[in-house]
Amino acid sequence: MTSRDIGYKLPENVDEAAELLLSDLLMKHLKTLSNMTKEDFDLLCDRVSPYLAEEFKLWQGNEPLLDSCYSNLDSQEVDPTRIILNRVKQMLHDFHGFLVIT
Numbered sequence: 001m002t003s004r005d006i007g008y009k010l011p012e013n014v015d016e017a018a019e020l021l022l023s024d025l026l027m028k029h030l031k032t033l034s035n036m037t038k039e040d041f042d043l044l045c046d047r048v049s050p051y052l053a054e055e056f057k058l059w060q061g062n063e064p065l066l067d068s069c070y071s072n073l074d075s076q077e078v079d080p081t082r083i084i085l086n087r088v089k090q091m092l093h094d095f096h097g098f099l100v101i102t
Helices: 014-023 027-034 038-055 063-071 080-094
Strands: none
Touching: 014 063, 014 080, 027 080, 038 080, 063 080
């Protein structure tokens, strides 16, 4: 298997990963995500977690991000991708102000 150029620097902590994910979402996706029920969010997480782990190289050497995930354990969550996605959801809920899209 050959490695491919992903075109961006891999995130090294949970906040960087969450910010990178948020920066890729359209406004309508941000709104949908912020209004999701817990059940819908759980389904979304189940579907995107494998892709997220691959994209961020969680199991292929991105030790800084993996360490950050495990140092940010929230409740009983031990899946690093779910920790990142929970942070995305938290950032959306904590956001108060203007969103600048560049």
